[in-house]
Amino acid sequence: MNNRFKHFLNLDEISKNDINLILSESHKIKKKSSDHTFKKKKILAMIFEKPSTRTRVSFEVGMKQLNGDVVILDHADSQLGRGESLEDTIKVLSKYVDIILYRGSCEEKMYDLKNFSTVPIINGLTDQSHPCQIIADILTLQENFPTLDNLNISWVGDGNNVCNSWIHSCKHFNFNLNIACPENSFPDQKILKKYKSSKINIFKDPYEAVKGADVIVTDTWVSMGMKDDPDRIKKFKKFQVNKKLLEKTSKETFFLHCLPAHRGFEVTNEIIDGKNSLVWSEAENRLYAHQAILLWCLNKI
Numbered sequence: 001m002n003n004r005f006k007h008f009l010n011l012d013e014i015s016k017n018d019i020n021l022i023l024s025e026s027h028k029i030k031k032k033s034s035d036h037t038f039k040k041k042k043i044l045a046m047i048f049e050k051p052s053t054r055t056r057v058s059f060e061v062g063m064k065q066l067n068g069d070v071v072i073l074d075h076a077d078s079q080l081g082r083g084e085s086l087e088d089t090i091k092v093l094s095k096y097v098d099i100i101l102y103r104g105s106c107e108e109k110m111y112d113l114k115n116f117s118t119v120p121i122i123n124g125l126t127d128q129s130h131p132c133q134i135i136a137d138i139l140t141l142q143e144n145f146p147t148l149d150n151l152n153i154s155w156v157g158d159g160n161n162v163c164n165s166w167i168h169s170c171k172h173f174n175f176n177l178n179i180a181c182p183e184n185s186f187p188d189q190k191i192l193k194k195y196k197s198s199k200i201n202i203f204k205d206p207y208e209a210v211k212g213a214d215v216i217v218t219d220t221w222v223s224m225g226m227k228d229d230p231d232r233i234k235k236f237k238k239f240q241v242n243k244k245l246l247e248k249t250s251k252e253t254f255f256l257h258c259l260p261a262h263r264g265f266e267v268t269n270e271i272i273d274g275k276n277s278l279v280w281s282e283a284e285n286r287l288y289a290h291q292a293i294l295l296w297c298l299n300k301i
């Protein structure tokens with residue numbers, strides 16, 4: 001790794017110290033007690049092969065607040081859409097900008113970018129992972145709990161990219177992660193095998209997985225790039241986060257969702273709009289988390 005900067009690709013390969021540094025800077029930025037901005041203007045290029053609202057806007061606003069700016073390349077309206085390779089694109093962008101965020105499907109392709117880039121790469125989501133999201137989620141939990149030690153976090157739904165990044169985060173935090181998914185929708189087996197510990201438990205029954213939960217986390221049943229299949233939806237019905245499920249925790253339980261939410265599917269209105277829903281702070285915290293990630297990648301913290 002080039003020691004002038006760091007890539008932000010997955011949480012399991014970043015040290016605990018650095019994760020804590022990013023989190024503590026995020027808190028400071030939120031409290032307006034951070035004095036870090038770029039003395040010389042920095043430019044972020046963001047490549048989107050998939051749609052985005054929060055990631056795109058929070059990185060753009062975040063960059064501008066830090067005395068930076070952004071350039072956005074959508075697949076369709078750049079030469080990427082006409083078949084220019086991502087590698088060639090990255091080689092060229094590296095000459096113009098200071099840092100690059102990539103959102104696409106293939107995790108390996110994202111890792112490959114390191115070989116062509118002379119600037120830091122940020123993983124803005126792949127089919128396998130969404131690490132930026134988890135920094136904001138943990139920030140949100142730190143605001144609401146005195147400690148994350150022994151906190152019971154239950155993931156209910158699809159064992160997808162966001163769930164994989166939660167598993168990665170277990171390397172650094174001492175919480176319990178109970179994961180309940182329908183058959184054939186469990187998280188990536190390779191990731192599970194690598195991180196399986198007494199702190200991560202897999203369930204087939206969501207009602208079992210949420211017993212004693214301090215936090216329930218879910219996400220869409222149909223991630224970007226997947227086919228909308230009615231049989232798949234049927235399989236997930238029992239995994240909806242609703243009042244009946246929340247009653248099984250037998251305690252006050254908070255709710256997280258990375259958004260966008262599909263109300264009436266993975267979550268009901270009464271839960272996402274309820275008093276224990278943290279989703280709006282979670283979305284707001286993307287801004288501070290992303291600013292801290294940018295500062296970390298560019299060696300400013």
Ligand code: CP
Nearest residue numbers: 052053054055258259
């Ligand atoms: N949660 C999240 O990454 O949202 P966007 O897809 O809108 O960026």
Ligand code: NVA
Nearest residue numbers: 160219223224258259
């Ligand atoms: N799992 C979702 C996350 C969206 C932010 C997806 O990949 O579509």
